[in-house]
Amino acid sequence: MFPMFHSESTLITKTELRTSSRYKRTWSKYMKEIIKFLLAGFLLSVIYYIVIILFGAPVFMRHEETTMLTATLITLTFIPASFHLGVDGAIEIITGGQLQKGNVLIDALKTNIQATLLGTWLGAIVIPLDWDRPWQAWPIPCVLGALLGYTVAHFITLVKTLPMLRLGKKVHR
Amino acid sequence: MSKLWNYLIFQGWMSYLMAAGLLVFTSGFLLNRVVRPERAECNYCTNSDCNVEQLLQNPDAAATTCLKRKSRVVLLVVDALKYDFARWHNDNSSASSYHRNKLPIIHELLQNQPMNSRLYKFIADPPTTTMQRLKGLTTGSLPTFIDIGSNFAAESIDEDNIVDQNTAKGIVFMGDDTWTNLFPGKFKRQFPSPSFNVWDLDSVDKDVRYRIFFEMKKEDWSLLIAHVLGIDHCGHKHGANHPEMARKLNDTNTLIREIIESLEEDMVLFVIGDHGMTESGDHGGDSKNEIEAAIFVYSMVPLIKYNSPSNIMNQIDLVPTLASILGTPIPFSNLGSVRLDLIPSSAKNGKLEDDLWYLLHSVWRNIAQTKKYLNIYSADTYLFSKEQLQNLENIYNYLFDQTKSITTIEEFESFIANSQNYFKLLKETCSEVWVQFDSSLMSKGLLLMFCALFFFYLFITGIPESRMSKIFQSSFLQFSILANLITALTMCVLFFFDILEEFKNTTLFSTGAVSIVLLVILIAKNWDVISLSWYDCRKIKKLIYITRVILLLTICSLFSNSYIVEEDRALSFLIVTLFWLLMFNLRKKDTNESLERKTKLFLKQQTKSNLKIIIIIVLVACISIRLSYYFWRCREEHQRVCSMFVISKTGSITSDNLERILLAITLIILALYITIIRLWLQNCGNLSGFSPSVLVGQYCPVVIGVCMGCYWVLQRLPKFLKVKFALSWQVNTLPNIVYALSLFAILILYYRPLSIFLLPKKKESINIYQDENVVPRLFEKIKESIYRKNVDVDQTPIVYGLGTAYSATFISLSVFLVLLYSLLLGDILSSSTFLMFICCASVLGLLAIERCKNANTELVEVPTPILLCWFLIAEYFFYGTGHQPTFPTIHWDAAFVGTGGHFYANLLPAILIGINTFGSHIILGATLPLLVIVPFTFYLVFPKLAKVKFLEDDMKRGELLLFEQDSVFHAAVFSVAGKYILLHGIRTFGSMLAATIHCRHLMVWKIFAPKLIFEGLGLLVTLSSVLASFYMVFRIDQQMEHLISRMTKGR
Secondary structure (H helix, E strand, O other): OHHHHHHHHHHHHHHHHHHOOOHHHHHHHHHHHHHHHHHHHHHHHHHHHHHHHHOOOOOOOOHHHHHHHHHHHHHHHHHHHHHHHHHHHHHHHHOOOOOOOOOHHHHHHHHHHHHHHHHHHHHHHHOOOOOOOHHHOOHHHHHHHHHHHHHHHHHHHHHHHHHHHHHHHHHHO | OHHHHHHHHHHHHHHHHHHHHHHHHHHHHOOOOOOOOOOOOOEEOOOOOOOHHHHOOOHHHHHOEEOOOOOEEEEEEEOOOEHHHHOOOOOHHHHHOOOOOOOHHHHHHHHHOOOOEEEEEEEOOOOOOHHHHHHHHHHOOOOOHHHHHHHOOOOOOOOOOHHHHHHHHOEEEEEEOHHHHHOOOOOOEEEEEOOOOOOOOOHHHHHHHHHHHHHHHOOOOOEEEEEEOHHHHHHHHHOOOOHHHHHHHHHHHHHHHHHHHOOOOOEEEEEEOOOOOOOOOOOOOOOHHHHEEEEEEEEOOOEOOOOOOOOEEEHHHHHHHHHHHHOOOOOOOOOOOOOHHHOEOOOOOOOHHHHHHHHHHHHHHHHHHHHHHHHHHHHHHOOOOHHHHHHHHHHHHHHHHHHHHOOOHHHHHHHHHHHHHHHHHHHHHHHHHOOOOOHHHHHHHHHHHHHHHHHHHHHHHHOOHHHHHHHHHOOHHHHHHHHHHHHHHHHHHHHHOOOOOOOHHHHHHHHHHHHHHHHHHHHHHOHHHHHHHHHHOOOOOHHHHHHHHHHHHHHHHHHOHHHHHOHHHHHHHHHHHHHHHHHHHHHHHHHHHHHHOOOOHHHHHHHHHHHHHHHHHHHHHHHHHHHHHHHOOOOOOOOOOOOOOOOOOOOOOOOHHHHHHHHHHHHHHHHHHHHHHHHHHHHOOOOOOOOHHHHHHHHHHHHHHHHHHHHHHHHHOOHHHHHHHOOHHHHHHHHHHHHHHHHHHHHHHHHOOOOOEEOOOOOOOOOOOOOOOHHHHHHHHHHHHHHOOOOOOOOOOOEEOOOOHHHHHHHHHHHHHHHHHHHHHOOOOOHHHHHHHHHHHHHHHHHHHHHHHHOOOOOOOOOHHHHHHHHHHHHHHHHHOOOOOOOOOOOHHHHHOOOOOOOOOOHHHHHHHHHHHHHHHHHHHHOOOHHHHHHHHHHHHOOOOOOOOOOHHHHOOOOHHHHHOHHHHHHHHHHHHHHHHHHHHHHHHHHHHHHHHOOOOOOHHHHHHHHHHHHHHHHHHHHHHHHHHHHHHHHHHHHHHHHHHHHHHHO
């Protein structure tokens, strides 16, 4: 679904790319971008980790589980956003900054991130219940919630964009 | 000024309504068993011509006959003697334990003289508190839940009991003074020792040991009761796994050994524990560890040999057994069954044949007594169903016939088996019936509470300030108060003439109903305004929705037992969520603004720095909440590993270094807290001058802090050093000084709330407020004033701290409350109050920033999310300061801070424990008006941070503005206080509803009912503290008016 939105913004970037003629420069730019991506990803995961702990995860135990949740959140929020918008855009979105309004892609990514975080938050509700199910162990409901939220967000975007697609077809005709 | 009075009265009225609903509900929910006043009587048959066999041919007569005394009984009650302590463990691991195999005498006797000794599990009925157990042990009746509340108020027992029955034959008592309160004037000789001093492990035991052998030599008693407390106190103080426990058990072992050595031929020794203890040494609940006490019986003559079905004995069975041995009537309301194998036999070999008739008589007497009790009880209360009664009646008749025809041992054994079935059925029936609820009272309470909340909500949210003041100017309030009083009086009169049967609940309900009707009238009259303002409120912000969801979640969590168990986690989770939401909300507004004014670079920079501050505030608040996790206490249901200071008892932390480090951290934090507050007040100019409240604010916290620090250090000193340094009364004076000073300070604050210094006019005034290099400026000023003789006389008066007059008072009030609270929490937990302080300060900071930025018209209106945050902090820091809503986790030690355990009334310890338990509710309720005041203070203190869009000039006057616009201010305080108590009320209502829905739930007495009680008490405490804070605003206003009029006159 996303490549479809992508076509609009890539047009702009492509023109930019053409202007920068030197191959080396683009290569170094890519490297820079990758390093930036790794660095931002790492910092963001540290921040996620701290926030999760602030919400009540154990500090001295179960590092692995908390790290798993962090990794899940990073893969669902930061990585897709940075693929689509670049690292700066991703960070801007995650910290709640206002990019251009009305951009379908940005809106979709935003709903994704919000729904993922909300899902994670809601997932925590199941943990204290005394059903004694194996899936109630610490990060599982939150991870499931995150995945579920991510999926639901996609459906929401789909429903939102359906009328737009029809419109686009009509225009093509 | 009278308008504020009206606000106050209205607030009081609403508080009364909520409290009435709660009280009516709880009196229906927590029912009492009806205590029967009847006494059992019997004809004594002491002559030798009394033939039991013949007597039993007439069962009715046999039931009312008492036989001769078998022997005298020495009843040694060892508080908290767990079965695990008395049992012998054969494994090797027990050798290293501090509490296993420490009573070898019991093991020896069981091995060497199995005919003469018995050891059983002695199952206690919860609640396992000493008072309730003593009641059960002497009356033989089942306890009800509410009894636990009266653990402090040891009233005398009205029910028939074994002590009353034996008074004539002579009882000697020594040990725990709970007994002498329960049975005043019943003992022939009594040697009570004070029981409540938990720190004192030895003195009660020593007293008992000093007396008991002397008394045992005398012949004039038939029952000797000795109650030693060392093990229980050791459990409370150190927990079960502590070297001291080994020492105390050893002492007990010696005591038992010595008693056995001096036993005479006609004596039986009963060693019983009244309850067990958990691993941490506490008791009160119904876990296996707590209810399994031990009973050990030793007799000089062999005990009757009767194969008992199990090694388990119920505590209520002790009463009929003792009655049989002592030859006294079985107490009227006993439900226990006589235990045959604990009765000394008359023959040397303990064979059954010789005592057959005697035993048959004992059992039959017991059956007849319980039947009689049931008949009389059910005749009055109609609680038992017909089937149940018929069932019991049938078995009874069968047993009645069987009694007459018994001749052989086989027949006797079948009779005993039948009688055991009978007793089992009886107990089941009774315990089922006594967990009844009064549904009409409960529904009345729920209805009252709901109506009060609903209409108060309409009133507070719907009616704007202008209409509100109109309402309060009319005579409506006087009329409604009058109506309430008249209703109450009518009820009084009706009760006096015996038309009403019950006074308290009827009065509460009728006045509540009248008040609701009046409220409805009020709302109907103002419906136009309410509907209008509701129409305006259609477009609610997103944040408000989320806030409502969070409130809903906190209430929903009350309906699930696992959420109540994990409520500490749930609440902290929600608070952190709320903080993040607030931060994002502020940030969003920031970015919106910055988008609008992108051109103005300066402004953007400012918002950025602002944003940083907001993020830091939120982070600090979240971290402090996360840190408070380490002060949590575990309840029984928790499977998680508790943090290191959870047990939080002196001496429970075995490593000395850790203890010292913790103490040092606590002391540093205490000093830090006092310094921060002092610096703040100094900077605001509220610590200059000589008015009483200024003096109090200046010196009292420091003195209190020093006293507290000294007290804690002295408490932590090793035992041998402590004796050298100070006597216990000297140590106790320190907390007493703290109590006296904080009480004095609070009174002063109420009497003269303004900490303002009006500079005397005639003299030269030098304005060196908030300057860095004071001395040169001072010099310059003095020089200036000397040279320039003709100073203009009519300059404006200089007042220190006028801009922060309101907040300063509340801050110094909170200081004293917090210090008192942390003293009662003890040295380890007291740091958590600092965390609470940080949280509150961050909320206030966030509020101020938000208000200054977003307020469009009214600066005094407190947004609901912030209020919810305040409410959640109050609720959370109940847990955050190491409390849990269960009875065993109440901090009983708080009653010993400064009193040393010697108090004569129950009020003082109740207050101390109340402050310890509900400190967060008290403090946050008492400082509630700060929410309204703080934006003004903030603007005055950090003018750079706060940019107000309007009223820039006015804002410079700080809180003086509040005084000038008093009607707006009062309405705002009223609405904040109203909403706050509404939040608490809604939560309590949720708790009530949960208790109603789950009243047949498995966990109702363990989870829901205690939660309801704690929530209800929290509501009552909040109501009163909010009223107190309201009154403080009133006082400040009065004094301000006085001051301003004086100033204008002086001009």
